[in-house]
Amino acid sequence: MSVKLNVASDVTPLARGLAVIRAFDNFYKPLSLVEISNNISVSFANTQSICENLVELGYLSKNVSNNCYYPTSLCLKLASGFFNLSPLLQAALPELNGICDSMEGNVNLIGYDQHELTLLFCTNSYQLGEFDVPGKSQNLLYTAAGRAILSHLPAMDVMSLIFSAERIPFTTKTIIEPKTLMGEIEQAFKNGFAVVSREQNGDTxxxxxxxxxxxNEPIGAIELTGAWEKLRWVKKRERLGKSVQAISSSISTNLKNDSLS
Structure with a gap:
């Protein structure tokens, strides 16, 4: 996923620096200057200058043996203020405390902003082959969190997002037809929760x-992720869906009450 820079000219240098840090979002290896340059659509020379500045500031480290870059732990400090002050986290964490054992999978808090999903909190009781950590990007179309959030957006906006998104058949169960995807999102609104079964991962x-x-605008979601063997039955999904809905509704109420106080 490339990082887009649609910003005013007077903030371009800052935006480019942040874009370089964001360039590593979906990679699990250090990146070369060419890879970073292609990802942020900035010239090689400018990318090199930005990366060297970020190394000097301590946000990137450079492997001198292959001239590849990777983020340092200092990047985590950029999120400290968010974790300290986010109304969503402050409203959600008390609700999530102590419920994980009864939910038969991971209980995740997902944030939503500018059509992007970000993992904010996770239990990791059920492993999906790779370790989920806060800050990880999530797929808007092929996660239950994404579809639950889309169900609260205007229909025309949802259709625009569906047609502009890359619809990849991750598995044989992946829904790629726009009309069918729209139907799933509409059903999520009727039910109060979304279910995605084996579309992005064949076992999940x-x-x-x-x-x-x-x-009444969507700003996040509570998502339960578990093994298909445990969650294959419709009645169990409905029961857990109502539980997840109750948690998200309670968090929404807390947020609304906090805004009035």
Whole structure:
């Protein structure tokens, strides 16, 4: 996923520096200057200058043996203020405390902003082949969290997002037809929760319900992710879906009450 720079000229240098840090979001290896340059659509010379500045500031490290770059632990400090002050986290964490053992999978708190999903909190009781950590990007179309959030957006916006997104058949169960995807999202709104079964991972089912702010706009979701063998039965999915919906509704209520105080 490339990083887009649609910003005013007076903030371009800052945007480019942040774009370099974001360039590593979906990679699990150090990146060369060419890879970073292609990812952020900036010239090689400018990318080299930005990377060297970030090395000097301590946000990137450079492997001198292959001239590849990777983020340092200092990048985590960029999120400290968010974790300290986020109304969503402050409202959600008390609700999530102590519920994980009864949910038969991972319970995740997903944030939503500018059509991007970000993992904010996870239990990791069920491993999906790679370790989920806060800050990881999530797929908007092929996660239950994404579809639960989309179910609260205007229909025309949802259709635009579906047609502009890359619809990849991750498995034989992946839904790629726009009309069918729209039907799944509409059903999520009727149910109060979304279910995605073996679409992104052949062994996984996810169930999610959206979190709304005081303007009834989606700002996140609670998502349960577990093994298909445990979550294959429709009645169990419905029961867990109602539980997830109850948690997300409680968080939404807390957010609305906090905005009034």
């Amino acid at each position: 089912v996810s169930i999610a319900s959206g979190i709304l702010n005081d303007r």
